[in-house]
Amino acid sequence: MSTMTANQRRVLDALAASREDDSSGLIKKVGVGIAVLAFVALLILWLMGFFSTSKEVLEIRGMVDAQIAELDRVARNEVPMSYDGASFGAMFDKMRNMPEKTREQVRGEMDRLFRARERAELQSYFALPADKRLAELDRRIKAEEARRKAWQEQRASRGGQGGNGGGRGNATAGGGGQRGGPGGGGPPRGGGGPGGSRGSEDGRNARAKQRIDSSTGEQRAQSTEYRRAMEERRQQLGLSPGRGR
Numbered sequence: 027m028s029t030m031t032a033n034q035r036r037v038l039d040a041l042a043a044s045r046e047d048d049s050s051g052l053i054k055k056v057g058v059g060i061a062v063l064a065f066v067a068l069l070i071l072w073l074m075g076f077f078s079t080s081k082e083v084l085e086i087r088g089m090v091d092a093q094i095a096e097l098d099r100v101a102r103n104e105v106p107m108s109y110d111g112a113s114f115g116a117m118f119d120k121m122r123n124m125p126e127k128t129r130e131q132v133r134g135e136m137d138r139l140f141r142a143r144e145r146a147e148l149q150s151y152f153a154l155p156a157d158k159r160l161a162e163l164d165r166r167i168k169a170e171e172a173r174r175k176a177w178q179e180q181r182a183s184r185g186g187q188g189g190n191g192g193g194r195g196n197a198t199a200g201g202g203g204q205r206g207g208p209g210g211g212g213p214p215r216g217g218g219g220p221g222g223s224r225g226s227e228d229g230r231n232a233r234a235k236q237r238i239d240s241s242t243g244e245q246r247a248q249s250t251e252y253r254r255a256m257e258e259r260r261q262q263l264g265l266s267p268g269r270g271r
Contacts, residue, residue, distance in 0.1 A: 086117055171265070
């Protein structure tokens with residue numbers, strides 16, 4: 027009887043071990059299946075561009091990098107500050123028909139360009155001898171007014187629906203109000219961004235806070251002094267205050 031009991035126990039143990047092996051094998055197969063499905067799903071998303079930067083953003087980024095390289099030369103006073111606005115207009119035109127998600131990425135690139143523009147504008151101005159700064163203000167104001175007039179003509183030719191940049195202007199420039207830095211030069215800000223969208227309020231606030239946090243006390247002081255000198259000179263020339271100041 028005891029022998030039969032021992033044999034039964036061995037049979038039961040064998041059956042239990044067999045079931046455990048089957049369960050373990052099934053779990054492994056299920057795990058492998060899930061892993062394969064996850065890999066295939068990630069591959070499909072990658073092929074659809076979910077994990078890559080779109081060609082539109084890369085194109086704008088290249089244009090911004092080229093502009094920043096030129097602005098670095100301006101900051102060193104190797105070339106004069108320009109207010110033609112053509113490069114900004116070209117980029118805004120490209121933004122106009124982009125999906126909102128892509129435009130939000132491009133806004134970050136444009137914000138990077140506006141900060142570089144303001145930096146170049148301030149550094150080149152304060153690097154000048156004090157007796158040459160007034161003449162430089164006059165040159166910049168003249169260029170700014172010419173650009174403003176050209177923008178108004180373009181806007182009128184489009185039936186008042188926005189000129190270069192779709193009416194967004196240079197609203198994201200740090201410290202410079204609504205015209206692309208302390209000296210302006212971009213189109214005045216209208217009611218919407220490219221394609222009629224101004225982006226999220228949270229996004230604009232976050233970018234504004236980032237610009238403030240990334241600036242030094244000296245930079246903020248220079249920006250304030252530059253705007254004051256610019257507005258004072260505009261008044262002396264009988265011109266209206268620049269937008270955004």
